[in-house]
Amino acid sequence: xxxxxxxxxxxxxxxxxxITLECSQTMGHDKMYWYQQDPGMELHLxxxxxxxxxxxxxxxxxxxxxxRIRTEHFPLTLESARPSHxxxxxCASSGPGRSYEQYFGxxxxxxxx
Amino acid sequence: xxxxxxxxxxxxxxxxxxxxxxxxxxxxxYGLSWYQQHDGGAPTFLSYNGLDGLxxxxxxxxxxxxxxxxxxxxxxxxxxxxxxxxxxxxxxxQGGKLIFGQGTxxxxxx
Numbered sequence: 025x026x027x028x029x030x031x032x033x034x035x036x037x038x039x040x041x042x043i044t045l046e047c048s049q050t051m052g053h054d055k056m057y058w059y060q061q062d063p064g065m066e067l068h069l070x071x072x073x074x075x076x077x078x079x080x081x082x083x084x085x086x087x088x089x090x091x092r093i094r095t096e097h098f099p100l101t102l103e104s105a106r107p108s109h110x111x112x113x114x115c116a117s118s119g120p121g122r123s124y125e126q127y128f129g130x131x132x133x134x135x136x137x
Numbered sequence: 138x139x140x141x142x143x144x145x146x147x148x149x150x151x152x153x154x155x156x157x158x159x160x161x162x163x164x165x166x167y168g169l170s171w172y173q174q175h176d177g178g179a180p181t182f183l184s185y186n187g188l189d190g191l192x193x194x195x196x197x198x199x200x201x202x203x204x205x206x207x208x209x210x211x212x213x214x215x216x217x218x219x220x221x222x223x224x225x226x227x228x229x230x231q232g233g234k235l236i237f238g239q240g241t242x243x244x245x246x247x
Binding site: 055057064065066067068069072074082083114116118123124125126127128129130131 | 167168170178179180181182185187222224226228233234235236237238239240242
């Protein structure tokens with residue numbers, strides 16, 4: 025059983041607010057990822073990390089930022105939320121040499137009004 | 138550019154066999170993964186092909202042909218609980234990003 029957690033599960037917030045989506049995993053995985061997924065659509069990689077103090081932007085342009093200060097923690101921050109940020113955000117992790125097998129958290133469904 | 142093509146929808150009946158195809162065109166290729174996602178849920182890993190051929194995991198099998206840039210997921214003895222979206226994903230380098238296809242929505246009918 026994979027142990028990867030995301031909070032909050034649901035968030036409704038007004039335009040211009042700063043928000044941080046939390047993601048933690050207890051598996052000691054080195055790699056972590058953030059995806060954005062609209063209903064019925066594919067997953068788009070927005071950020072990833074290969075280890076502590078390593079972060080990269082993904083294939084989808086995003087106005088968010090991430091940090092990886094501890095192995096188990098990979099928070100995503102939106103400095104100023106906009107309605108276009110309304111989506112589901114999925115965090116995932118994978119172990120050494122197993123990037124093909126990613127474990128996903130339950131997701132945060134974000135609505136910006 | 139990079140692209141993965143899957144059928145958007147597939148319908149089958151309980152007990153049947155269904156094949157979901159995936160063709161890809163990517164700048165790098167190290168293997169093809171398959172994920173299942175139930176409505177409202179998170180994706181879960183099903184299978185991975187790093188080499189050509191067939192991988193079998195219970196009722197699910199996955200196939201890869203690197204020369205044809207093609208793979209498929211085969212689901213046997215379909216059950217109602219198999220109704221979900223299925224995504225193929227290319228591992229584009231040894232280190233580890235995945236590029237996901239747009240997903241195939243499978244509906245299993247009684």
